[in-house]
Amino acid sequence: GAVVSQHPSWVICKSGTSVKIECRSLDFQATTMFWYRQFPKQSLMLMATSNEGSKATYEQGVEKDKFLINHASLTLSTLTVTSAHPEDSSFYICSAGRLYTFGSGTRLTVV
Amino acid sequence: GENVEQHPSTLSVQEGDSAVIKCTYSDSASNYFPWYKQELGKRPQLIIDIRSNVGEKKDQRIAVTLNKTAKHFSLHITETQPEDSAVYFCAASIADNNDMRFGAGTRLTVKP
Numbered sequence: 001g002a003v004v005s006q007h008p009s010w011v012i013c014k015s016g017t018s019v020k021i022e023c024r025s026l027d028f029q030a031t032t033m034f035w036y037r038q039f040p041k042q043s044l045m046l047m048a049t050s051n052e053g054s055k056a057t058y059e060q061g062v063e064k065d066k067f068l069i070n071h072a073s074l075t076l077s078t079l080t081v082t083s084a085h086p087e088d089s090s091f092y093i094c095s096a097g098r099l100y101t102f103g104s105g106t107r108l109t110v111v
Numbered sequence: 112g113e114n115v116e117q118h119p120s121t122l123s124v125q126e127g128d129s130a131v132i133k134c135t136y137s138d139s140a141s142n143y144f145p146w147y148k149q150e151l152g153k154r155p156q157l158i159i160d161i162r163s164n165v166g167e168k169k170d171q172r173i174a175v176t177l178n179k180t181a182k183h184f185s186l187h188i189t190e191t192q193p194e195d196s197a198v199y200f201c202a203a204s205i206a207d208n209n210d211m212r213f214g215a216g217t218r219l220t221v222k223p
Contacts, residue, residue, distance in 0.1 A: 034210055043200060044155070044213045093154060100145065100204070100211055102154040 003027050004096050006103025013084055013110055020080045021106045023050075023094035029074035030096035035067075038091040038105075050077040050094075084110040113138040115203050117214025125222050130191050132217045134201035135183040141203040144177060144184045145211075149198045158199075159186070191221045 003026040013019050023033055031052045036044040048069055049057040056069035068080040077096075081088055093105040114137040124130050136144075142163035147155035161168045161175045161184065168175050172191075177184040188195055201214040 043215045
């Protein structure tokens with residue numbers, strides 16, 4: 001149990017475009033999901049807490065207008081990186097559930 | 112908010128030796144302390160966890176100890192093997208389904 005699916009696993013996009021990442025809880029309902037970002041050789045940094053049916057809670061320093069989060073159902077949260085730039089290139093990973101199960105992560109490269 | 116510090120940042124041991132990684136946390140309300148192993152390019156994998164009502168937990172070669180008074184917890188790996196080489200993260204959380212704060216990570220290398 002407690003399987004979290006994340007797609008895509010990797011994506012390359014052009015600077016200025018937007019990218020959507022999906023995080024799904026496959027065998028449980030998640031009223032809360034968490035989005036993390038991990039730069040190379042660094043730790044996981046919490047970006048935001050996604051709340052089903054309400055606005056996400058963003059950590060200090062994370063631009064909510066740049067990283068759009070939607071949690072429209074109990075099994076799906078999406079993170080959209082808008083107007084992506086090379087400095088947004090990173091490993092994005094979600095987690096959900098009582099045991100903080102992680103998705104497989106998405107490696108974003110902005111060229 | 113919660114602040115988790117982890118030491119050392121890198122650790123190199125000979126195969127068969129023990130490895131110890133230590134973490135401290137700042138929020139006394141934290142009550143859940145997991146440890147994750149992350150291999151390059153992959154998701155963190157939970158290897159062991161401990162809750163604040165327990166002082167020690169062991170699972171085969173892996174053990175975790177918790178000192179609530181001092182607000183620190185440690186990961187102990189005995190009889191290390193080359194496949195234990197990875198980055199290990201400690202974390203702390205106030206309650207189930209609450210956000211997790213991670214330590215900076217420890218890169219463990221086990222030399223054959």
